Amino acid sequence: MSDHIALVPASNWVELRTTDADWAAADPAVLGTLLTHAHLIRAFEEVVLELAMDGLVHGPAHSAIGQEGGAAGSIVPLTAADQVNGSHRGHHQFLAKALGYLTPNGIDPQAELTPEIDTLLQRTLAEILGLAQGFCSGRGGSMHLRWEEAGALGTNAIVGGGVPLAAGAAWAHKHAGTDAVAVSYFGDGAVNIGSVLETMNLAAAWKLPLCFFIENNGYAVSTTVNEATAEPRLSARGLAFNIPSWKVDGMDPLAVYLAMNEALAHMRAGKGPTVIEADVYRFFHQNGGFPGSAFGYRTREEEQSWRTRDPLELLGTKMQQRGLIDAAGILALRNRIKASMAKAVAALTEADPNGKAGKKRIRPELWPSPDFRNVGVRGDLSELNGARTEEQASFSGKLDTRKFIDVVADVMDRRMSVDPSVVVMGEDVHRLKGGTNGATRGLKDKFPDRTLGTPISENAFVGLGGGMAMDGRFKPVVEFMYPDFMWVAADQVFNQIGKARHMFGGDIEVPLVLRTKVAMGTGYGSQHSMDPAGIFATSPGWRIVAPSTPFDYVGLMNAALALKDPVLVIEHVDLYNASGIAPVEDFDYQIPFGKAAVRRAGAEVTVLTYLSMVAHTLEAVEQTGIDAEVVDLRWLDRASIDWDTIEASIKKTNNVLIVEQGSIGTSYGGWLADEIQRRYFDWLDQPVQRVSGSEASPSISKVLERAAAARTEEVVEGLKQVMRDKGAA
Ligand SMILES: Cc1ncc(C[n+]2csc(CCOP(=O)(O)OP(=O)(O)O)c2C)c(N)n1
Known part of the structure; x- marks a missing residue:
């Protein structure tokens, strides 16, 4: 009989439950802010559902009614420098983050709403309705809400798709020397998708200040947690990656608040990521205004029992018990918010002249112009104004016959030397004399903090690069060892990085360079031998360069690095060891944009x-x-x-x-x-x-x-x- 020694996870895993003492000790201003956030979210979502039932919300309306406690509890402790992103169900987190930004000292539930809050509610509603005055000019809608200034980096329609991007924001916070954190929100359904698990591993390996916030509402559409996983204690996911993990009752906003404060202390101390699982319940179906029980996957009794645990009720009761507010004060708060929402609805809709009495329509003048549809798929190229461009025939610098691959390494060395924001990452780029082909030769020795050997997690690390690019403080140069790996990372490459600028309104910058090499002819077979040009050329948002000479490589790489769009730089193994005319000491020119x-x-x-x-x-x-x-x-x-x-x-x-x-x-x-x-x-x-x-x-x-x-x-x-x-x- 063998010996069996019990092994335990390296990180802590706890459930945090509030006590009477916690409620007694809670700062009245914090409780008031939590209450106000929760009521603002509730009333906002009620209006969204009403408009959805009236047919005025084009597309799904994933309401967060019932889930307010998770958002308010976790976002009230954040600062304006902290950032969040989220999923298809993200109105509540977006509003909470924006409210935190507008009212850094909290909100008094007994005070009037400020005009800034009125505007926030109207512009958020406008975005959900697809109107020009929305935060993303109506492009994003309910599932792509972004207000960067407020630290709301964008909600996401791909389950788990925002998580790698949040890791990029966290990387930037850490390497810019701040103690800010990123929080990525996702549901129980998302804990089983690769992007989330890959990012947990990467964030832990790199000790990134990223909180993985799981809103466990028990259902992914109609599929239960127990059906989807053999480990329904979802906070256990963190343990596999040595991430300290908390479970809390998300219907208790104070519990969430306290857990987030503990998680923040860990992250701000530079100790790496955290996981918080908050058990919540959506009172309605996946989207729209009907209860889930109407679709047969859960019972009315279950819904009723969760409704008795309404986070707004809990907060109100506890505050009343402490004499911080009375029932009339809570009613007045709700009425003030409802009045603000009514104003927003009146500003965005009007009586439909062709409809029955009471039927509303969007005010026609508020729609974006159809001409706007393609604006901002890519940037306007103003970043290239004044760039020094060269062609080999007229180049006056020193030229010599050089090996292509050496020039690849030289130009990156030069850019990293003069631009401290350039960060190179990919598998083995830090070893083997510069990756598998020598393309990153010497970079790790000279720039150890900016030459990052990654785990084999293409989706996570290119997504992290995308998040860095959107953050803007660093300029990622990501390497895919082989182009075929783009399929492994397809969501981040095409749905996220390629579409981000356009989807979030057309004016955000995504300056990411993706390098890869075509390897046809090396015997690596079916899964390592593609040319990615066709796929990228037919996907929106990407620019593509394909240098055939080492001289052009320098100039095209420099142009790629100057551009504010994602750029694919295609290399070829046949060229690497070939020699051609190349610069010897001047690696600072660009090839003219768009010139064959x-x-x-x-x-x-x-x-x-x-x-x-x-x-x-x-x-x-x-x-x-x-x-x-x-x-x-x-x-x-x-x-x-x-x-x-x-x-x-x-x-x-x-x-x-x-x-x-x-x-x-x-x-x-x-x-x-x-x-x-x-x-x-x-x-x-x-x-x-x-x-x-x-x-x-x-x-x-x-x-x-x-x-x-x-x-x-x-x-x-x-x-x-x-x-x-x-x-x-
Ligand atoms: C990758 C991906 N697969 C499937 C979907 C379709 N879909 C949208 S929401 C959803 C359920 C998500 O459940 P969960 O993550 O628990 O979030 P919740 O809706 O409960 O907030 C599904 C399957 C999607 N948007 N993205």
Whole structure:
């Protein structure tokens, strides 16, 4: 029989329950503020549900009625410098954080509401209704409420999606030398999603001041906690990552307040993240104004028993017992808030002239203009004004023949030397002489705090980078070891980072650089051999650069780092060990924004290509003797691509061949061919032709891998096909 030694978690795990002594000792001003927050949230949510029942809320209205205690209790202790983000059910936290910002000394429940609070209620309601005066100009709605100034970083429609972003804010707080914290709110359903668990691990490993606040309302839509997990004590999640964890009754706002104060002491002392699980109950269904029991997944009796534990009642009763307010005072508070909400509703809606008596409509003049739909998908590029740009042909600095990969490391070394905000992160970027290829050579030694080797958690660490970028104090350069890992991190890359600027109103900046290398030809097989250009080019928000020479790499990386948008920098292993003309000491120029490079002038066909396929194309042109114009696109996304150069070339050659290496399915050329045919149909002698890889991803077998990817031979064939088909269309 073996010995069995019981092991225990390294971190504390406690349930905090209030005592009579806690209630007796609680600061009256804190209790008054908690009561006012809770009533403001309740009355606000009641109006949202009324408007939803009237059909005026477009989309879901996830009300927090019943859950006010968790938000008020945890946010009242925060300072204006602390930040929060949340989930689809986030009105309550948004309002509490905004109220805390507007009234840093708390709110007296017996005082009049200030005009600032009236405005807050109206603008929040306006956002939920999708109106121009809302905090995100009506773009965000109920599920994307952001008011950065107040420390409300944004609610999120992807369950768990905001959590990595909050870690980025926490990283920035810590490394800026402040004691501010971030709090990320999510439901019981979110504790089982990877982004949350990955971020718990990352935040603990890096000791980030981040509170994972679980609002356990017992249901993810209709699925119970017990159905979804074998460990329904959700605060236990923290223990797996050595995070101290609290469980509290979220219907008791004082318990939440006290637990948050303990968690804040831990985080502000630099000891790392915390978990708080607050048991709460939503009095209504997932969204809208019907009770959950109407949908059959819970009983009316259960709902009734939770309603007897209403956090507003508890606070009111306890305050009355201490003589801090009386029933009339509470009623007056509620009436004042209802009056403010009525004013907000009157400002945003009016009688519907075409409807039955009493039917309301949104005031038509308050909608955003339809022209606004695409404004702010990316920034306005003003950040590039005055940038020093260079082309190799006119460069006056010293040039030499150098290995591409050395130049990759050099330019980052230079940027990190002159810009203390640049932070490099990724798997093994801090070891192995600069990651798996040497791209980050020397950075860890020179910049130990800004060269971060990450755990294998692409979703969490790129999301953390996104949060850092949105924070703005640091400039993340994130590396994905292989492009295919973008699928692992797809939520953060595409739903969060790519959409953030637009979704939150069009004017927030997301200056993140994502580096990755195409590895076709190295035998790494189906899951490591994609070219990500096509997927990023068809996803909103991203800019893409793809340097084919070391000289361009320097200038495109510098431009990427200067931009206030997320930029994908695509590299290629074939190029890493190739040599080319590159600067030796001047790494401070940019390649002109949105400018392609004509690598060979020609009259017969325009070849549009990028990255390693530029050299293959030039080789193919040489071999065939076909007089092709070879355009190295350099900037690939639809907002940065050089239409002027493309147009001039097409008008000259009247034939187009798009050349890329990767699989046809997720290829880059699809959208480009479509766009070219729309724009230049009259100038084309034949349909746009394409060279790409096959349908399947390249396999490990050398022969199959070669057959699946395009290289010089395929371009030769493509050029010949164009010539055969010329004029035949
Ligand atoms: C990744 C993802 N999966 C599914 C959904 C659809 N969805 C929205 S809310 C929700 C339930 C979430 O439950 P929980 O996290 O407990 O939060 P609650 O609604 O109870 O506040 C689901 C399944 C989503 N938005 N995101």
